[in-house]
Amino acid sequence: MSGHHTIAETEKAVQAKLGAVPLRREQMAAVSNIHRAATAIRQHLENSVLRTSDLTWTGFVVLWVVWIWGEMETRYVAEEAGISKGTLTGVAKTLQSRGLLERMGHPTDGRLAVLRLTPEGEELMADLFPKFNEEEVFVSDPLESSEAQSLAEMLRRMVTHLEANGEQRRLDLRGDTPLPPRRSGRRAKHG
């Protein structure tokens, strides 16, 4: 890392650029720093523990979710991992091809698919997660234990709030104009 500008300098530049505009700075800094921290932490974890097992971030998260919950239906795995169903299909395929994950049809509902770790997957996670946690401790080094708790708790409130009210908020914002389609993506066959 060792950036050209520190995070403090950036905040100062924002102040300079936006001094006149009436903005809510505390919230802006909070959100912005959440993403900065997430990126920096993710990069550190990828390049320390994950890389040596040839796992991507998303692959690890999917394994983690399935590991924690035991068997899990794919739709819930996607949701917990924070990715779309379509993405999960591909990620699960990769993990299956490496023998870490297996998928089974649901016994009674033929539409469902269930994911589970293979023994190799279990073994990998049992080995990997303590190392992962060590790095979580490393990145949290500047926080007191009570601060880490408070941080987690505030973020939890934000996530809960978004889960509860995000969709309604987006609907209200749009009003009657429908969400424009993405530039990319599958096109209709005709028309």
Add this chain to the structure above:
Amino acid sequence: MSGHHTIAETEKAVQAKLGAVPLRREQMAAVSNIHRAATAIRQHLENSVLRTSDLTWTGFVVLWVVWIWGEMETRYVAEEAGISKGTLTGVAKTLQSRGLLERMGHPTDGRLAVLRLTPEGEELMADLFPKFNEEEVFVSDPLESSEAQSLAEMLRRMVTHLEANGEQRRLDLRGDTPLPPRRSGRRAKHG
């Protein structure tokens, strides 16, 4: 959102799965929630303000960085945006093709390239950013103003710590074994 499991339930399942393993839970929850929050917030912002301008998250971040700093050399833009130089080349091309961004050679050092917003880009950001900030306020709704400040400050400490010590830490972790190459990537011309 409205997940199958709440964030609290997940933490409980982790406790059940890992009850015997000696882990540092506060740090684990903090890091995990940073990513959960980042994902949820990003999705909300993409589907509220960004989508209507047909901007991707990364595209917006690049525009934002250049907007805040005025002119900026590409290497620093990539760093501030948290993406690689190679990715920036592509993203910048996309933004140029939409007339939002322009690139110029550096006046004295011919190796450098400098990015700047076009008038259209300036206009877009002037229009977009207040809306973006409104949603930052929305997602921060469950936080007191002082809490938002404290949250930002803790995250800033984590980022600073990683910038200062992350690389050394990764070196220490690896010891003498070099980082294994990625599975993918361009191959040498001949062995």
Add this chain to the structure above:
DNA sequence: CACAATACTTGCGGTTCCGAACTATGTCTG
């Protein structure tokens, strides 16, 4: 002027990612 260092681009191979279209299955209702 050779030669190293720096900055960016290009291309590769793979992954991730979204979201709409599509397929298959289950469920409700007349």
Add this chain to the structure above:
DNA sequence: CAGACATAGTTCGGAACCGCAAGTATTGTG
């Protein structure tokens, strides 16, 4: 029970993304 509707998962188009190697151009240095 047939047709309509709902739900779960897959496929696909287009873009983003990384890390690395190689290529181009420029600058600095002995």
